[in-house]
Amino acid sequence: MDRRDFLKTLAAAGAMLTVKSNGVMDIMASTLPGTATAQAAADNYADMAAIMNGEPAAMLRAALEQLGGIKRFVKKGDKVVLKPNIGWDRTPELAANTNPELIVEMIKQCQSAGAAEVKVFDHTCDEWTRCYDHSGIEKAVKGAGGIMVPANEESYYQEIELPKGKALKKAKVHKAILESDVWFNMPILKNHGGARLTIAMKNHMGIVWDRRAFHSQGLQECIADITTLSKPAALHIVDAYRIMTDNGPQGRNANDVVLTKALFASTDIVAVDTAAAKFFNQFRQIPLETVSHIENGQKLGMGTMDIDKLNVKRIKL
Amino acid sequence: MLKKIRVVLAIAVIAILTFGFIDFAGIIENPWLQKIQFAPALFSLSIATLIILVVGTLLFGRVYCSVICPLGIFQDLFNWIAKKTNKKKKYGYKPERPWLRWGILAALIVAWIFGFTFLVSLVEPYSAYGRMATQLFKPLYILGNNLLAVISEKTGSYTFFFVELTIRSVTSFTVAVLTLGIIGFISFKFGRTWCNTICPVGTVLGGLSRFSVFKVQIDTNKCNHCSLCSRKCKAYCIDSANQAIDYSRCVTCFDCIDNCKQNAIKYVPVWKKAKKVESASAPVDESKRQFLKSALAVATMTPATLAVKAAEHTCGCDIREKLVPLSPPGSISHKNLLQHCTACHLCISKCPSNVLKPAGLEYGIGGIMQPVMKFDKGYCNYDCTVCSEICPNGAIKPLTVEQKHKTQPGKVAFSQCQCVVEVNGTSCGACAEHCPTQAVRMVPYKNGITIPEIHPELCVGCGGCEFICPVKAIFINGNEVHLEAKEPENTKREAVEDFGFGF
Numbered sequence: 001m002d003r004r005d006f007l008k009t010l011a012a013a014g015a016m017l018t019v020k021s022n023g024v025m026d027i028m029a030s031t032l033p034g035t036a037t038a039q040a041a042a043d044n045y046a047d048m049a050a051i052m053n054g055e056p057a058a059m060l061r062a063a064l065e066q067l068g069g070i071k072r073f074v075k076k077g078d079k080v081v082l083k084p085n086i087g088w089d090r091t092p093e094l095a096a097n098t099n100p101e102l103i104v105e106m107i108k109q110c111q112s113a114g115a116a117e118v119k120v121f122d123h124t125c126d127e128w129t130r131c132y133d134h135s136g137i138e139k140a141v142k143g144a145g146g147i148m149v150p151a152n153e154e155s156y157y158q159e160i161e162l163p164k165g166k167a168l169k170k171a172k173v174h175k176a177i178l179e180s181d182v183w184f185n186m187p188i189l190k191n192h193g194g195a196r197l198t199i200a201m202k203n204h205m206g207i208v209w210d211r212r213a214f215h216s217q218g219l220q221e222c223i224a225d226i227t228t229l230s231k232p233a234a235l236h237i238v239d240a241y242r243i244m245t246d247n248g249p250q251g252r253n254a255n256d257v258v259l260t261k262a263l264f265a266s267t268d269i270v271a272v273d274t275a276a277a278k279f280f281n282q283f284r285q286i287p288l289e290t291v292s293h294i295e296n297g298q299k300l301g302m303g304t305m306d307i308d309k310l311n312v313k314r315i316k317l
Numbered sequence: 318m319l320k321k322i323r324v325v326l327a328i329a330v331i332a333i334l335t336f337g338f339i340d341f342a343g344i345i346e347n348p349w350l351q352k353i354q355f356a357p358a359l360f361s362l363s364i365a366t367l368i369i370l371v372v373g374t375l376l377f378g379r380v381y382c383s384v385i386c387p388l389g390i391f392q393d394l395f396n397w398i399a400k401k402t403n404k405k406k407k408y409g410y411k412p413e414r415p416w417l418r419w420g421i422l423a424a425l426i427v428a429w430i431f432g433f434t435f436l437v438s439l440v441e442p443y444s445a446y447g448r449m450a451t452q453l454f455k456p457l458y459i460l461g462n463n464l465l466a467v468i469s470e471k472t473g474s475y476t477f478f479f480v481e482l483t484i485r486s487v488t489s490f491t492v493a494v495l496t497l498g499i500i501g502f503i504s505f506k507f508g509r510t511w512c513n514t515i516c517p518v519g520t521v522l523g524g525l526s527r528f529s530v531f532k533v534q535i536d537t538n539k540c541n542h543c544s545l546c547s548r549k550c551k552a553y554c555i556d557s558a559n560q561a562i563d564y565s566r567c568v569t570c571f572d573c574i575d576n577c578k579q580n581a582i583k584y585v586p587v588w589k590k591a592k593k594v595e596s597a598s599a600p601v602d603e604s605k606r607q608f609l610k611s612a613l614a615v616a617t618m619t620p621a622t623l624a625v626k627a628a629e630h631t632c633g634c635d636i637r638e639k640l641v642p643l644s645p646p647g648s649i650s651h652k653n654l655l656q657h658c659t660a661c662h663l664c665i666s667k668c669p670s671n672v673l674k675p676a677g678l679e680y681g682i683g684g685i686m687q688p689v690m691k692f693d694k695g696y697c698n699y700d701c702t703v704c705s706e707i708c709p710n711g712a713i714k715p716l717t718v719e720q721k722h723k724t725q726p727g728k729v730a731f732s733q734c735q736c737v738v739e740v741n742g743t744s745c746g747a748c749a750e751h752c753p754t755q756a757v758r759m760v761p762y763k764n765g766i767t768i769p770e771i772h773p774e775l776c777v778g779c780g781g782c783e784f785i786c787p788v789k790a791i792f793i794n795g796n797e798v799h800l801e802a803k804e805p806e807n808t809k810r811e812a813v814e815d816f817g818f819g820f
Binding site for chain 1: 737753754805807809816820
């Protein structure tokens with residue numbers, strides 16, 4: 001074998017490893033949550049951006065600016081996935097699903113960083129085609145050049161192990177996430193009858209096929225457990241433009257919704273959920289300790305509830 | 318020429334109508350060919366449609382049977398295959414058996430009056446075809462779609478998406494297979510014998526078409542008694558020896574016109590030519606009669622013997638044992654459904670959430686195969702009114718979204734002794750999460766967790782709670798007569814004017 005052949009073989013092997021890089025490689029490659037914060041501090045980025053009084057797109061731009069810009073997360077040629085909440089057959093005004101304007105801006109941001117593709121999906125609760133349609137998200141995503149991915153059938157999912165999980169040891173996760181280079185968690189802040197609040201951690205239930213297992217094996221622990229997956233979201237962007245204070249997560253009508261015009265973003269899922277929960281408590285009292293999946297997440301080392309110790313940028317537009 | 322027009326129209330009709338049944342993606346929003354079928358028009362008392370069909374038959378004969386009825390067109394397909402595979406295929410003339418036709422029709426009417434709608438459903442041609450389309454053709458269509466989905470996913474496109482492939486009811490699947498087998502066999506061997514012996518719509522329209530204005534008529538001056546028309550007539554209705562046609566059985570397929578080498582057969586108004594006397598009855602073919610009798614017996618008996626027992630629930634709670642089935646919103650009551658539904662399965666096929674399923678014995682023997690709400694695959698979408706819009710029979714009456722929000726086909730029941738919250742002491746709330754009306758809501762329990770509390774008066778019976786409950790502790794009990802759900806109270810929360818980040 002001459003040197004040229006050797007180099008060719010090496011390059012091919014490298015390419016193969018890159019292509020097949022899910023599973024073991026992911027665990028090796030993934031950054032631990034704690035180190036993400038440490039890294040952020042080192043680079044002088046904010047740990048969390050809290051923005052108020054803007055339209056969804058403007059607030060997202062402001063938040064990304066504080067967090068080091070989109071290029072910190074998305075590299076040229078990346079396959080990107082956005083995971084909003086599209087759980088319900090509801091229009092955007094009813095705040096049951098993530099705001100489509102926010103999703104559109106995020107797609108544009110990813111495209112500006114050179115993303116090869118931006119896929120969007122959610123494992124909906126209501127019939128999926130109606131959710132994708134009436135949430136306004138399918139139309140918005142397609143209009144912005146993103147790809148709406150179905151999540152209605154078990155064959156779209158692949159089983160992964162959750163070695164750190166306490167109650168949930170494995171789960172079937174949507175292949176779009178597993179095959180992506182980077183994914184973003186984009187929940188909406190809402191009241192939730194069982195989990196008390198649904199924010200960034202709870203939004204992970206939409207990447208999973210069998211959710212009944214969550215409910216039967218201890219909901220609050222399973223929510224925390226699923227966030228330990230080897231491929232965590234790069235950033236959690238919480239839509240609090242409109243929040244559902246009552247009858248969540250579905251809501252009955254506009255009486256359950258308050259226009260609050262806020263957005264929270266962080267690489268620390270526990271911190272962002274803590275911040276959003278405290279914001280929510282200004283409108284309706286739901287003690288943080290009853291939203292126990294947040295504390296469970298902290299126990300698993302997924303982040304910190306002690307947000308006072310973090311570098312939080314608070315901006316009112 | 319007339320035959321060509323007939324064939325083109327028939328192919329278009331069966332293609333569009335079949336697509337209306339198998340189209341899971343809802344490309345055709347409101348299938349309309351289903352609504353101009355005779356039995357649906359009769360059951361829904363669509364006077365305008367009935368008048369058009371009756372007057373049309375009185376003018377042009379049984380055109381309905383050749384270009385509108387899907388089961389008729391379907392039989393012509395088998396007939397065409399039979400002729401293609403056997404060039405010497407011939408039929409000849411058989412005298413009418415009026416007592417059998419009208420006897421069967423009378424028996425079906427009596428069965429319907431006594432609530433055995435199931436028997437009517439079995440032989441009503443539109444519904445028999447609809448069930449074949451839903452139970453047999455749709456799974457094939459989904460299979461094809463799923464293959465395309467595999468390919469398109471590989472290319473990074475999601476134009477085609479996976480759809481779950483299941484047989485929801487063994488009874489209805491078996492009935493559809495038997496219908497296909499029996500009617501396929503009869504049409505392959507004996508042309509339109511089913512239509513002219515058993516089909517109740519064929520009998521009624523046959524009674525009318527005797528008096529139709531336009532008829533296929535033999536020009537006695539041109540006819541050379543070659544009997545080719547008779548041998549090629551799949552309805553066995555041309556008595557070439559006497560140059561007479563039994564118009565009660567002629568389905569105006571125009572095959573005879575096409576085949577006549579003397580150009581002696583024309584489709585013209587009766588006054589164009591003096592009508593010949595219809596031939597007297599000839600000896601009856603006993604073996605065929607016996608065959609048809611046994612075919613009917615098989616068609617009616619098998620589903621009853623194969624019928625699976627109504628779904629049983631494993632829960633030990635007493636309340637479960639009183640489980641009443643849920644008929645679809647808009648069906649008003651079990652009785653209304655029983656009287657109007659001929660189980661065409663259009664609603665079952667089009668239900669986007671896979672809630673509707675053919676009944677086994679839930680409604681009793683008379684209601685076998687009629688749609689019943691089951692929450693094993695999904696739950697009834699709060700804002701969805703698809704089944705009520707498309708039902709051609711008037712068995713499910715149209716509902717607006719507002720009306721549907723107030724319709725209560727059943728109401729929630731809860732056995733707390735089985736609930737995850739009570740048993741494990743952990744949070745759940747899946748039921749309340751899926752409840753669109755807060756008929757199930759989470760109330761404080763202990764240690765900061767919440768437990769379901771039910772308000773059946775608010776329930777719209779959508780089954781969201783029953784579907785999602787991981788331990789089957791909550792479920793819906795049907796209302797035999799649908800009730801009105803109460804309007805839940807709106808949230809009243811004081812507006813917060815002055816707020817900041819809150820941390």
